[in-house]
Amino acid sequence: MGVPAPLTREQVAERIIAGDNLIILRNKVIRVPPSWLATHPGGPLAILHFVGRDATDEVEAFHSGPTLERIAKYTIGTVDISGNGWESFVPPVMSGWVRRMGSWYNEAEAVRSNGDSKHSPASQILLVERSETSPTSGPTLETLQPPPTSINPKISAQHSAAYKALHKRIVDAGLYQCRYLTGYGPEIARYILLAVFSAIAYQHKWYITSAVLLGLFWHQLTFAAHDLGHVGVTHDWTKDRLLAIFIADLCGGLSIGWWVDNHNTHHLVTNHPVHDPDIQHLPFFAISPVFLGSLWSSYYKRVMAFDAFAKFFISIQHKLFYIVMMFARFNLYVLSYTYLAKHAFQPKRAVGGRWWWWSEVICLGLFFYWYSSVLMGIPSLKMRLAYLAVSHIVTSPLHIQIVLSHFSRSTDDLGPAESFPARQLRTTVDVICSPAIEFIHGGLHLQVTHHLFPRLPRHNLRAASKLVKEFAKENGLEYAEFGFIEGQRGGPRSVKARSQTKSRLLVW
Numbered sequence: 254m255g256v257p258a259p260l261t262r263e264q265v266a267e268r269i270i271a272g273d274n275l276i277i278l279r280n281k282v283i284r285v286p287p288s289w290l291a292t293h294p295g296g297p298l299a300i301l302h303f304v305g306r307d308a309t310d311e312v313e314a315f316h317s318g319p320t321l322e323r324i325a326k327y328t329i330g331t332v333d334i335s336g337n338g339w340e341s342f343v344p345p346v347m348s349g350w351v352r353r354m355g356s357w358y359n360e361a362e363a364v365r366s367n368g369d370s371k372h373s374p375a376s377q378i379l380l381v382e383r384s385e386t387s388p389t390s391g392p393t394l395e396t397l398q399p400p401p402t403s404i405n406p407k408i409s410a411q412h413s414a415a416y417k418a419l420h421k422r423i424v425d426a427g428l429y430q431c432r433y434l435t436g437y438g439p440e441i442a443r444y445i446l447l448a449v450f451s452a453i454a455y456q457h458k459w460y461i462t463s464a465v466l467l468g469l470f471w472h473q474l475t476f477a478a479h480d481l482g483h484v485g486v487t488h489d490w491t492k493d494r495l496l497a498i499f500i501a502d503l504c505g506g507l508s509i510g511w512w513v514d515n516h517n518t519h520h521l522v523t524n525h526p527v528h529d530p531d532i533q534h535l536p537f538f539a540i541s542p543v544f545l546g547s548l549w550s551s552y553y554k555r556v557m558a559f560d561a562f563a564k565f566f567i568s569i570q571h572k573l574f575y576i577v578m579m580f581a582r583f584n585l586y587v588l589s590y591t592y593l594a595k596h597a598f599q600p601k602r603a604v605g606g607r608w609w610w611w612s613e614v615i616c617l618g619l620f621f622y623w624y625s626s627v628l629m630g631i632p633s634l635k636m637r638l639a640y641l642a643v644s645h646i647v648t649s650p651l652h653i654q655i656v657l658s659h660f661s662r663s664t665d666d667l668g669p670a671e672s673f674p675a676r677q678l679r680t681t682v683d684v685i686c687s688p689a690i691e692f693i694h695g696g697l698h699l700q701v702t703h704h705l706f707p708r709l710p711r712h713n714l715r716a717a718s719k720l721v722k723e724f725a726k727e728n729g730l731e732y733a734e735f736g737f738i739e740g741q742r743g744g745p746r747s748v749k750a751r752s753q754t755k756s757r758l759l760v761w
């Protein structure tokens with residue numbers, strides 16, 4: 254028997270329309286079984302956002318070697334990627350289509366841009382609440398066709414090839430190796446010192462000092478939880494997750510499961526107004542540019558209303574920026590517990606089973622026990638409230654930094670033709686800071702490199718970012734970076750600029 258002929262674009266499209274989740278990896282067509290969608294450790298949306306697309310760079314960035322071999326076992330054929338590579342389709346989920354009980358369901362209506370304008374590129378597809386007249390039968394070939402784009406497929410293929418070469422340089426330089434002693438040793442010493450000094454201050458009844466130190470402890474711990482959530486420390490899912498549950502849930506009161514789920518989606522559709530949950534977090538819609546029109550969030554499965562309340566807060570969002578950031582951690586509690594409640598009866602993931610859910614619930618219970626005991630041990634109500642507020646407000650530089658890392662960058666959707674590295678460099682920015690004080694930013698100031706290589710241990714990001722800068726220069730891509738203070742000036746200003754910009758949706 255000869256080698257089967259590569260599948261044509263039409264054949265791939267037909268199978269997607271028939272309900273198959275096909276993704277392209279190098280020249281292979283991978284069919285992800287429906288059962289795997291619900292149990293995928295990276296969540297179903299990670300896969301759904303790549304149906305019909307060349308997902309090689311994303312998949313190789315997010316999976317370990319053995320997992321990549323496992324993924325290859327789902328190959329059902331090949332495609333011809335000579336020339337400029339595979340011309341990606343628009344995944345059905347990006348047009349509001351999902352499969353439920355084996356049938357297509359239109360959960361939101363896709364609004365395609367009318368063409369290039371000051372406010373939206375021709376490639377932009379947003380989602381709005383579905384109307385009575387929304388189609389019900391399923392996506393069509395037309396739905397899958399990519400919108401017009403300014404992206405040159407030849408350049409995109411070059412970026413992608415250069416990224417693969419860069420990834421190899423990073424692997425060959427040993428930058429995936431975690432330096433436990435010299436890398437994490439000082440971190441662990443810092444966490445212990447902050448916790449111990451906070452306890453000592455508390456015992457001496459220096460409550461505000463204790464609250465500040467506790468806030469600093471949480472602030473620093475977040476970075477460790479972040480690395481563990483990316484399986485970037487031991488590179489073993491179970492070990493990293495157990496450590497992360499201890500740090501995030503028991504010490505910090507936040508769900509690591511919630512964080513990993515939405516954070517991975519954020520990494521894959523960075524800054525997309527309707528698909529990136531990280532720019533939709535703040536119930537204080539004011540900060541987020543996505544609320545400039547009533548849109549549908551494919552992650553939260555709800556309409557983000559552009560109502561009178563939202564309009565008012567958008568008009569003053571630049572004034573509220575720091576106030577909202579001061580209390581951002583409370584919002585993370587809400588998101589964490591809602592996530593765990595929603596996932597109580599969901600099918601167990603392929604890695605982690607149900608134990609992760611129970612461990613999180615138990616550790617969160619223990620967090621509430623120890624933190625409320627701390628508060629109740631303070632004699633006056635006024636001081637208790639001050640302790641609660643100060644310990645949370647001290648963590649706010651973290652939230653400001655994360656917001657700056659993405660909100661100051663483009664939220665345009667340039668369509669599936671844009672390469673993974675080009676998209677990450679366009680939507681992400683570094684905060685410049687000296688190595689001596691970079692522990693304050695926890696490695697996340699090197700956000701661009703982190704986004705290109707999410708599983709890299711944080712202490713190797715600086716070395717990797719030198720290679721990324723060379724890559725960006727050679728490929729004519731902007732590597733954006735600014736100082737933290739400079740970013741503060743630009744950050745709230747850019748938020749203000751957005752408040753004054755008309756809705757992208759309204760412009761259409």
Ligand code: HEM
Pocket residue numbers: 276283284285286289293294295296299300303308311312315316317320323324327482483484490513517518521604707
């Ligand atoms: C048949 C297809 C797939 C299989 C078998 C698979 C398997 C896995 C496994 C076993 C993990 C746990 C981490 C690891 O062992 O490396 C994982 C995590 C993940 N996968 Fe997949 N995956 C598939 C497709 C995809 C696709 C198409 C994407 C999108 C680009 C994706 C994105 C992710 C993400 C974001 C994570 C989380 C990584 C992290 O926690 O840092 N996966 N996947």
